Amino acid sequence: MVFVLVEDVLYVSSAGCNLFSPGLAVDQGFTMTWDSEARIFGMTKENIEVIRTEFENSLWTFNAQNVGNNFANNKNIAMKKKVFANFAVTHGVEDIDVWHERLGHTCPEYIRLMVDRGMAKGIMLKRRGKIDCVDCHFGKQLHKTFRKKLDRPIEKGNDLVFADLLIPGASNGSPYTAVLVVMDGYSRYVKIYLLKSKGDVEVNRYMQEYIAWAERQHGVNVAEVITRNWSNDDEDGTGGVLVKQVLTDKGQEFCN
Incomplete structure (x- = not known):
């Protein structure tokens, strides 16, 4: 009986499947x-x-x-x-690019230094030239600078309104099943509505209520909420500012 002992195996370049399935x-x-x-x-x-x-x-x-x-x-x-016995084995004589991958993309200069000084057993190089590792180039790339603010045309109140539903769960100790959270994009003013149903009928009723309330704060009384085709004018001609855009997560509870 012959026993084969393989120590410190880190990488097998040609292994494409499990040794035993x-x-x-x-x-x-x-x-x-x-x-x-x-x-x-x-x-x-x-x-x-x-x-x-x-x-x-x-x-x-x-x-x-x-x-x-x-x-x-x-x-x-x-x-x-x-x-x-069936086993996969790879010998220690390989090009420097193979050892670069086996050792977790270690710097090639460090690999040459370890070989020249005998600091690592079993590493022998057939080719010591320069390597061009795509993974290393990709990992060293700098990410794009994060933007400090989003490019949204928000210059005053009612330019953009954010809305979403908070679902606390059915067993929350209250008769309400959802919370409608509406926030003005300019002032960050938040208004919440407790809902007994997260259906589109009740959600849109409160959305219309918020839009009417927000427009009244700027001196405009809105009789009904309709789909508006906006022009470049900020004012509605009566001295007030209407809600221009409502931003949601496109859930089915929000029906435009």
């Missing part, structure tokens, strides 16, 4: 056994145990056995013909 083994006719208390996992085929694993040091280690013609009884495990 229990689901694929079941599809191929194997039977999976599992003992959750003992943390033992096994695979059998034709009543012969071919894999048994035990959880040690946070790893599942196992020896794979050839499937023979001997059968196992309920107590004993059948003798196997031959032991073989």
